[in-house]
Amino acid sequence: MQIEVISLIGIFTMVNNQIKLVTTTDNLFCIKVDNIIEKLNEEFINKNIKIKKMDLSQCYTFSEVKNNKLIISVMHLGFVNYNDLDVNNFKLLDISVLKDTVFYSKCIDYLKNRLVSCVTMKRLYPNEFTIPEIQKLYENVFNIKIDRRNFRKRLIRQNIIEDTGKMSLYTNGRPAKLYIFKDVNQDVSLF
């Protein structure tokens, strides 16, 4: 049977507290593999996404037979900051576009694992954010309800966010304090 190896790259970003898939088609990026996969991926990122500090994590390798051809797909996923992205070049799609693919559950696992990492979060929120913002993000991704006061306490106790003294604007109720993520050496789980 003829074999084809493909590298799949999924890149996620955050816009308005919504996780989006960065793509040009309606799916992950696909690269025909004819060399070391990590090398091809790096070249692809440099050429098409033009972003430094893009660390991809290998998530899963799928194999399927299609048209009498064996297709091996190695999937890598990563995060970018929205502001580093040349938005005109890409579509930003809801992850639900992957819902009917075999990739979906692995992507969700990846998001759940990575969104609690303070390194990832600092990349997604390089500037000011409010604690309720982060809380809502987690409530969406994990599909749970979290107590506002306990969430705040836990986040602050980790000692990785810093009060800027500023307040959020244009809110419904009371404005929220604006925080920024500190620079950290080691990764800390926020949740």
Added chain:
Amino acid sequence: MQIEVISLIGIFTMVNNQIKLVTTTDNLFCIKVDNIIEKLNEEFINKNIKIKKMDLSQCYTFSEVKNNKLIISVMHLGFVNYNDLDVNNFKLLDISVLKDTVFYSKCIDYLKNRLVSCVTMKRLYPNEFTIPEIQKLYENVFNIKIDRRNFRKRLIRQNIIEDTGKMSLYTNGRPAKLYIFKDVNQDVSLF
């Protein structure tokens, strides 16, 4: 460049509280891939290891160029109970034989993750065991010291082991109680 896809299978077992790699060579099992990988793996297990209930976990996919050929290796790992194994057919090697390979660190991660799962442990210890045995296993794998009394308390609190009323024989000091793992529906982390 010519491409070759290989399925690597690593099978671990426990003999005398020592984790061993089950193999016929001095390395993981290697299968040339010409079909769906999961299917090939299952066939291989049925034919060569002859063990039911062998669930392999996909751990990593390596790519390398060798003799001007691109080699993609998809690694799956799993556990078997020593008594289910026809020992004459296999070598049982220390994991350190993999120390100089790229597979090693992924194998160690796998062991660390799986040895705290009560489902895995019930497979490795289907019969009687003592709590100090399990403790020593963990101390070796994680390379840490654990307080005997706290370890016991935690293990018992999980409610997944059962006192058999029997005692261990031929010990140095005081004999240890013999326990068995209960049948459990959901997986519980023992540590």
Added chain:
DNA sequence: TCAAAAGTGTTCCTGATACACCCATGG
């Protein structure tokens, strides 16, 4: 009778959970 290894119980402390209450904004 002593060393070695197991088993039992206690204390202390941190972190998770569940709340009641107050504050700042827009309408």
Added chain:
DNA sequence: CCATGGGTGTATCAGGAACACTTTTGA
């Protein structure tokens, strides 16, 4: 002035860590 959402503080409880003491064996 009130609804909405954000911020502060307190009480309670479970689980982890540290540790003193006792028990059972073999030598």
